[in-house]
Amino acid sequence: MDALELIKGRRSIRKYKSKPIEEEKILKCLEAARWAPSASNKQPWEFIIVKDEKTRHKLAEIHPYAKFVAESPVVFVPLTNPNIHPKYHMSDTGLTIQNFMLQAHALGLGTCWAGVIASSIEPPIKELLNVPDHLNIMALVALGYPDQERESSRKSLEEIIHWEKYSE
Numbered sequence: 001m002d003a004l005e006l007i008k009g010r011r012s013i014r015k016y017k018s019k020p021i022e023e024e025k026i027l028k029c030l031e032a033a034r035w036a037p038s039a040s041n042k043q044p045w046e047f048i049i050v051k052d053e054k055t056r057h058k059l060a061e062i063h064p065y066a067k068f069v070a071e072s073p074v075v076f077v078p079l080t081n082p083n084i085h086p087k088y089h090m091s092d093t094g095l096t097i098q099n100f101m102l103q104a105h106a107l108g109l110g111t112c113w114a115g116v117i118a119s120s121i122e123p124p125i126k127e128l129l130n131v132p133d134h135l136n137i138m139a140l141v142a143l144g145y146p147d148q149e150r151e152s153s154r155k156s157l158e159e160i161i162h163w164e165k166y167s168e
């Protein structure tokens with residue numbers, strides 16, 4: 001599939017089938033995440049994969065906008081380490097999420113990024129997942145076979161593009 005077609009075809013999926021995900025597909029998504037670019041190639045990330053149903057339900061209870069992680073058979077939890085790169089750790093780890101989501105889409109799987117870092121729900125999620133103090137949780141990313149079709153839109157290029165210099 002053409003890269004642009006893949007990028008434009010990915011949607012945030014908030015309803016999932018209970019069908020389990022093949023291990024090799026999860027590993028392929030993690031491999032894509034691992035190959036994200038990072039400032040000075042410092043790779044300031046670690047990942048948790050949650051499959052346990054009880055844990056997923058607890059995550060859904062804590063996160064007000066990620067109730068769907070109770071349904072998705074897998075939750076990808078990217079951790080970011082500010083000590084490794086104080087300035088760029090968040091953008092670097094964000095790129096792992098985009099890689100993960102695009103690889104998932106290429107495999108026919110759906111994802112949805114639910115933000116966590118710097119919010120009041122981060123400490124209870126850290127406690128639940130036993131995440132050490134020096135790491136932050138970027139997000140909960142649901143992963144599963146989609147049980148819905150969704151549409152989205154973007155600002156037009158005309159609205160956001162400036163050629164050569166900023167123009168009003």
Ligand SMILES: Cc1cc2nc3c(=O)[nH]c(=O)nc-3n(C[C@H](O)[C@H](O)[C@H](O)COP(=O)(O)O)c2cc1C
Nearest residue numbers: 010011012013014065066112113114115150151152
């Ligand atoms: C940093 C970030 C945080 C997000 N947090 C949530 C969230 O808490 N809950 C949710 O349902 N979607 C969340 N989303 C998904 C966005 O709502 C979604 O990407 C956007 O509406 C565009 O839709 P699309 O992904 O289908 O193109 C988040 C996305 C990003 C990048």
